[in-house]
Amino acid sequence: MNKLSIIIPVYFNEDTLKDLYEDLCKKVLEKLDDYEIVMVDDGSKDSSWQVMQEIRQQDKAHIKCVHLSRNFGEHSAILAGLNVCTGDCDVTKQAVMQEESELILRMYESWKKGNKVVLAVREDRQDGKIYQIFASLYYKLMKKIVNPEMPEGGFDCYLLDRKVIEVLKMLDEKNSALTLQVLWVGFKSEKIYFNRKAREKGKGRWTMGKKIKLIVDSVMSFSYFPVRLMSIMGIIFSLASFVGIIMCISEIIVSGVRTVGWASLMTVLLFSSGVVMLMLGMLGEYIWRALDASSNRPPFLIEEILDENEPKSKE
Numbered sequence: 659m660n661k662l663s664i665i666i667p668v669y670f671n672e673d674t675l676k677d678l679y680e681d682l683c684k685k686v687l688e689k690l691d692d693y694e695i696v697m698v699d700d701g702s703k704d705s706s707w708q709v710m711q712e713i714r715q716q717d718k719a720h721i722k723c724v725h726l727s728r729n730f731g732e733h734s735a736i737l738a739g740l741n742v743c744t745g746d747c748d749v750t751k752q753a754v755m756q757e758e759s760e761l762i763l764r765m766y767e768s769w770k771k772g773n774k775v776v777l778a779v780r781e782d783r784q785d786g787k788i789y790q791i792f793a794s795l796y797y798k799l800m801k802k803i804v805n806p807e808m809p810e811g812g813f814d815c816y817l818l819d820r821k822v823i824e825v826l827k828m829l830d831e832k833n834s835a836l837t838l839q840v841l842w843v844g845f846k847s848e849k850i851y852f853n854r855k856a857r858e859k860g861k862g863r864w865t866m867g868k869k870i871k872l873i874v875d876s877v878m879s880f881s882y883f884p885v886r887l888m889s890i891m892g893i894i895f896s897l898a899s900f901v902g903i904i905m906c907i908s909e910i911i912v913s914g915v916r917t918v919g920w921a922s923l924m925t926v927l928l929f930s931s932g933v934v935m936l937m938l939g940m941l942g943e944y945i946w947r948a949l950d951a952s953s954n955r956p957p958f959l960i961e962e963i964l965d966e967n968e969p970k971s972k973e
Contacts (some may be wrong), residue, residue, distance in 0.1 A: 661692040662766055663745030668710065669700045671753040675709045677715075678755055685759045687720075690766070696722045696748075698738045703730030712966060716917035723964040733836045734958040740823050742963065749776075749817040757815055764850050765817040774845035780811035780915050781851040796873060803883045805841050809849060816840055828929035835875055874943065886946075888937045895930060 664682070668675065675697075687693060695717075697955050698709045707725055716722040724738055736750055749762050752850070757778065765776040780793075797812040818840065825843050826836075877883060 659691045660770070661694065661745040662690055662745070662762075663739075663743035663748035664693065664695045664751055664762065665736060665739035665743060665748055666695065666697045666751050666753050667732050667739070668697055668702060668706050668753050669702055669729070669732070669735070670702050670704050670706065672702070672704045672706045672709050674753055674755055675706065675713060678753055678759075679713050679761045680750075681754075681755065682751075682762075686762050689763060694720050694722060694743065694745060696724065696743050698724040698735040698739045699726060700732065700735040701726050711964065722959055723962075725962040726957040727961040730958045733834065736836055737826070738958045738960060740818075740827060742960075742965070743823070745820070747817055747819050748823060750815050752814055758855075759854055761815065761850070761852050767852060768820065768848045769817050771848075772846060773848045774822055774846035775840060776817040776845070777809065777813045777840075777847065777848045777849045778815040779813050780854045799873070799877075800838070804877060805838060807841050808838075811851075812836060819845070821845070863923040884940045888940060891933055891937065895933065910973050 666678070679695075682695070697710045697713075699710060707723075712725045714723050722742060726735065726738060726744060730738075739750075740748065747766075749765055751757075751759075751762065761778050765778060768776045793812055794810075797808055797810055801808040801810060814837070816837075822840070822843055822845055826839060829839060
């Protein structure tokens with residue numbers, strides 16, 4: 659009998675969790691052979707943890723509640739869920755209910771056919787215009803310079819076989835993008851398409867700072883593009899300076915007039931200095947990431963876990 663783990667990262671979702679659980683009970687859970695729900699509170703400051711415990715009282719045998727010591731980010735919250743889940747496969751489910759719960763059953767059926775990774779790809783989305791613009795630019799950028807297998811619509815929900823789960827646990831990467839790790843591992847996969855609905859309750863916590871960090875993490879962790887860009891910029895500036903020297907010498911020889919222009923010289927100097935600082939910033943990003951990885955700090959800390967099979971708190 660196959661067991662499916664449903665991992666739900668929770669962050670300020672007190673107003674949607676009960677609706678989500680009722681929706682899962684009505685549309686999904688009764689159609690599964692065996693299952694467990696792993697809800698991971700990623701350091702929420704509202705009453706999400708209390709709501710999670712109330713839901714668990716309804717089905718202690720199948721619901722695990724994990725409370726992280728602070729906010730580590732959705733990537734780490736899902737990793738925490740992967741570390742405590744016991745299913746033959748797992749599926750991630752967003753707590754904001756923007757994708758229909760029946761999608762889980764479609765992914766589960768695909769897994770039964772032998773697919774080790776099943777991606778729920780957004781074919782269309784009805785959320786805010788700003789989110790749509792950012793998502794479109796991000797996934798096109800990832801497809802272009804990071805991984806050509808990235809679906810243009812992107813994906814947040816996916817099903818992973820136990821073999822894939824063990825690989826992701828072994829990677830234990832920080833400052834990375836879990837969706838790109840899922841694509842990186844390979845294995846037999848399938849894409850399932852759905853329409854993402856608009857958010858009905860709650861306020862989004864996806865800030866501009868988090869969006870920028872996601873882009874930087876994705877590019878730095880999975881692409882040599884920044885390093886190659888530095889080399890290309892160096893070649894371009896070297897060629898440009900060489901052409902400029904030839905032009906200056908030619909003007910002196912032909913017309914006997916020396917090239918002057920303090921303003922133009924300072925403009926070129928300031929521009930080239932800015933490029934040098936940008937390159938140093940890129941190198942600094944790599945150095946900091948190497949230092950952060952070498953410090954060997956865990957990507958998450960579990961403060962408390964509620965589980966019938968393991969009732970004690972963990973760290």
